[in-house]
Amino acid sequence: AGLAYHTTKIWPVIFQSSPTLDAKRMRFRGSSWGGGHYDGLLLLTAFGNACLAAFYGSRLDELRDAGAAGLAAAYVVASLLEAAVFVSYVAGRRLRSGERRGDETRPAAGGSPLDGPRSLPSRIVARTVLIVSSSIALVAGRDLLLPGRIITFVPRDDIYLEWTGAFLHSPPPDTVESDEHGMEAPLFAGDKLVAQLCALYLLLCCLLKFASALFWSRGGRRMGSSGSFQSVDRGGYVASRMIWKAQGFGNMMVLGILRLFAPAAGSASLDLRWHLMLVAYEMLILLLYGFC
Numbered sequence: 645a646g647l648a649y650h651t652t653k654i655w656p657v658i659f660q661s662s663p664t665l666d667a668k669r670m671r672f673r674g675s676s677w678g679g680g681h682y683d684g685l686l687l688l689t690a691f692g693n694a695c696l697a698a699f700y701g702s703r704l705d706e707l708r709d710a711g712a713a714g715l716a717a718a719y720v721v722a723s724l725l726e727a728a729v730f731v732s733y734v735a736g737r738r739l740r741s742g743e744r745r746g747d748e749t750r751p752a753a754g755g756s757p758l759d760g761p762r763s764l765p766s767r768i769v770a771r772t773v774l775i776v777s778s779s780i781a782l783v784a785g786r787d788l789l790l791p792g793r794i795i796t797f798v799p800r801d802d803i804y805l806e807w808t809g810a811f812l813h814s815p816p817p818d819t820v821e822s823d824e825h826g827m828e829a830p831l832f833a834g835d836k837l838v839a840q841l842c843a844l845y846l847l848l849c850c851l852l853k854f855a856s857a858l859f860w861s862r863g864g865r866r867m868g869s870s871g872s873f874q875s876v877d878r879g880g881y882v883a884s885r886m887i888w889k890a891q892g893f894g895n896m897m898v899l900g901i902l903r904l905f906a907p908a909a910g911s912a913s914l915d916l917r918w919h920l921m922l923v924a925y926e927m928l929i930l931l932l933y934g935f936c
Contacts, residue, residue: 645845648894652852653689655890656682675882680737684883686730688855692848693727699844706833762861765884766933770857776926777850784850787843791836792816800914807912809835849894853930856887888934895927 660675675681697720700707707716764770783804786795792814795801805811813832815821860880902923906916 645842645849645894645898648891648897649689649692649845649848649852651894652685652849652887652890655893656685656886659889675886678737678741679879680741681879681882681886683734683737684855684860684880685852685886686734688852690727690730692851693723693730695844695848697723697727699841703837706837710834765857765860765862765881769884769888769929769933772926772929773853773857776922777853779922780846781850784843784846788840788847791839792821803912803914807909807914808839810839813839849891852887853891853926856884856891860884885934888930892927892930892934895923895930899923899927 656675700716700720700723704713704716707713782795783798786793787810792805792810793816794805798804809832811821812825813829813836815825815829860883862881899920902916902920906920909916
């Protein structure tokens with residue numbers, strides 16, 4: 645999950661291409677720093693870095709006891725520095741360009757009404773993300789904020805918590821698990837930190853997918869004097885596709901981990917087939933609309 649999040653920041657920079665018009669599909673391909681295509685990604689990852697810095701900062705005492713305070717402090721400084729650079733770049737670019745929100749209110753000539761500048765980048769991606777990532781965010785949010793608490797309407801959630809060791813480091817109060825593992829729970833502080841960090845990374849990946857599918861529109865900035873479809877830059881769609889590509893590969897890595905541990909989970913009566921199918925479906929949709 646952490647690799648998926650950080651890959652989202654690195655991918656668009658490494659595989660950047662200049663904006664060109666694809667005459668066959670009648671749309672712009674590539675991305676431009678000056679065109680603001682990276683602004684959404686930079687602001688979202690700046691917020692994510694701030695969340696990671698706050699998480700490590702809140703655990704400095706525990707990490708100091710383990711002799712790892714220096715590494716955690718270095719990560720906090722690096723995350724905040726990167727976030728400050730991202731925010732200052734976006735603010736400076738907008739001040740220099742004097743950018744204003746002036747998207748078209750009607751689809752350009754030759755475009756479908758569903759391709760209008762105020763429409764979502766992709767309705768199919770939005771529906772897929774709402775179904776799959778909402779489920780992931782629910783479980784990850786519980787693992788981060790209320791570890792060890794059972795969500796009663798989630799099937800076999802108690803088996804999931806037992807198999808992942810949540811009852812060892814965070815046994816629910818006034819339960820059998822609390823009586824059995826309450827005294828030894830502080831010994832598993834490292835496991836709890838790693839589990840909550842993984843949950844935070846999953847939440848940040850879900851935030852990136854939600855934002856790319858729902859938080860902004862396709863965009864419709866004029867690139868020429870005519871009102872034809874070819875003269876419109878779909879900046880929002882370009883920004884979303886950058887995130888979809890990276891998060892598609894991120895889902896592929898998560899899928900590999902789930903597939904690797906599926907036999908072990910099966911031995912504990914935890915069936916991961918539905919998890920595999922949902923993550924694989926979202927991965928295919930993200931890669932399809934990210935590259936096509």
